Amino acid sequence: MIRPRMRRSKERVLVVGGAGYIGSHVTLHLQRMGLAVAVADNLSTGRAEAVAALQQPGKREPSFFLTDVLSPARLEKTFAAFKPTTVVHLAGLKHVGQSFKDPDAYWRSNVGGLKNVLDALDAAECRRIIFSSSAAVYGEPRYLPLDEDHPTAPQSPYAETKLACEALLREWSGRSFENRQENRAVVLRYFNPVGYDPYLAFAPHIHEERAPALADAILDVACRRLLALTIFGTDYQTEDGTCLRDFVHVADVAAAHAGCIEFMGRGRDRFSIYNLGSGRGVTVLNFVRTFERISNFRVPLHFLPRRKGDIARSWADISKVRREMGWEPKLQIEEICQTIGQLCPEPLIPRSANVDCQPTIWQPWGAVNAQ
Numbered sequence: 001m002i003r004p005r006m007r008r009s010k011e012r013v014l015v016v017g018g019a020g021y022i023g024s025h026v027t028l029h030l031q032r033m034g035l036a037v038a039v040a041d042n043l044s045t046g047r048a049e050a051v052a053a054l055q056q057p058g059k060r061e062p063s064f065f066l067t068d069v070l071s072p073a074r075l076e077k078t079f080a081a082f083k084p085t086t087v088v089h090l091a092g093l094k095h096v097g098q099s100f101k102d103p104d105a106y107w108r109s110n111v112g113g114l115k116n117v118l119d120a121l122d123a124a125e126c127r128r129i130i131f132s133s134s135a136a137v138y139g140e141p142r143y144l145p146l147d148e149d150h151p152t153a154p155q156s157p158y159a160e161t162k163l164a165c166e167a168l169l170r171e172w173s174g175r176s177f178e179n180r181q182e183n184r185a186v187v188l189r190y191f192n193p194v195g196y197d198p199y200l201a202f203a204p205h206i207h208e209e210r211a212p213a214l215a216d217a218i219l220d221v222a223c224r225r226l227l228a229l230t231i232f233g234t235d236y237q238t239e240d241g242t243c244l245r246d247f248v249h250v251a252d253v254a255a256a257h258a259g260c261i262e263f264m265g266r267g268r269d270r271f272s273i274y275n276l277g278s279g280r281g282v283t284v285l286n287f288v289r290t291f292e293r294i295s296n297f298r299v300p301l302h303f304l305p306r307r308k309g310d311i312a313r314s315w316a317d318i319s320k321v322r323r324e325m326g327w328e329p330k331l332q333i334e335e336i337c338q339t340i341g342q343l344c345p346e347p348l349i350p351r352s353a354n355v356d357c358q359p360t361i362w363q364p365w366g367a368v369n370a371q
């Protein structure tokens with residue numbers, strides 16, 4: 001998929017939200033391809049360690065701009081200093097549960113933030129943007145697997161903001177300029193990115209208000225930062241009663257962004273939407289059992305009733321991204337679980353151990369949150 005000419009590219013990519021989980025993997029991938037990359041981030045949930053790791057001497061260093069997307073002045077300075085040709089926009093708030101508690105913050109950050117970023121693109125005459133959307137925009141599936149034509153029916157303020165962002169991008173990409181340059185936008189609807197690149201292997205942030213992703217939570221349990229993994233719902237219509245999701249390795253997700261940059265360079269459609277998943281559904285319990293088998297360690301489980309808003313089954317039809325961009329997920333669930341196990345700094349809990357898994361250290365968190 002990545003042609004050699006990408007390596008000699010004049011592309012300058014600004015990764016907004018590049019200190020975060022997915023953004024740091026995207027930055028690393030683009031950096032490894034030899035592209036000029038910069039990170040703009042306010043470090044609210046992003047990791048300073050990731051920024052430091054990406055700036056290791058001997059590599060082509062990404063510049064770092066401490067920038068808040070809610071500050072147009074800061075954005076303008078960042079764009080003027082770096083002069084990007086493409087922007088990857090991942091910054092924002094991402095927790096479904098939290099979005100019910102404070103929807104205004106989600107509209108401000110996600111939609112207001114994107115508006116400011118688009119104004120900065122216009123001011124800097126940067127014409128290309130790749131945007132991180134979410135499978136959450138589909139809501140309850142009417143059929144499976146979910147393709148990009150599936151009707152959207154957001155079920156949370158978080159998902160509503162993602163859909164509003166997509167509409168903004170559709171409108172923005174319709175604009176042309178006097179010099180006949182056209183705006184181009186690619187929307188990527190991520191399913192469930194998991195795993196890590198060993199180079200960016202840091203302990204995930206634990207925050208009482210936020211629901212960690214499944215991989216982070218397994219890692220927390222395996223490393224004894226949490227006593228047990230909470231699974232919500234055991235009576236769904238799936239093989240083992242737990243929710244079924246489409247887990248895709250974050251390194252594969254990162255590689256898709258490079259594909260998008262090349263795709264936009266070829267002058268294809270001005271506005272496109274792609275699903276990014278593995279194209280396979282795996283239940284949460286199956287994921288945990290695979291981790292246990294691969295690592296030979298046991299994950300104590302704590303089962304709770306279904307949680308409001310969680311859908312039973314969701315997985316992606318990825319034929320469009322395959323066909324149009326040549327992107328293919330390379331890492332299977334076993335390899336994803338391997339990358340999680342490799343991160344644990346201390347000995348894991350042996351599979352045979354009898355662990356009392358009653359209390360969790362903090363509650364609630366979402367093993368199966370559709371983000």
Ligand SMILES: NC(=O)c1ccc[n+]([C@@H]2O[C@H](COP(=O)([O-])OP(=O)(O)OC[C@H]3O[C@@H](n4cnc5c(N)ncnc54)[C@H](O)[C@@H]3O)[C@@H](O)[C@H]2O)c1
Nearest residue numbers: 017019020021022042043044045046068069091092094132
């Ligand atoms: N992780 C997932 O499972 C998942 C699934 C679907 C979609 N997404 C979307 O992908 C994007 C990235 O997700 P992630 O998991 O890497 O999240 P993350 O929280 O790790 O990364 C978000 C980054 O944006 C930065 N940021 C937040 N608000 C900002 C602001 N106002 N100004 C500047 N920087 C700001 C944070 O510091 C962080 O570095 C999000 O938009 C999320 O909605 C994530």
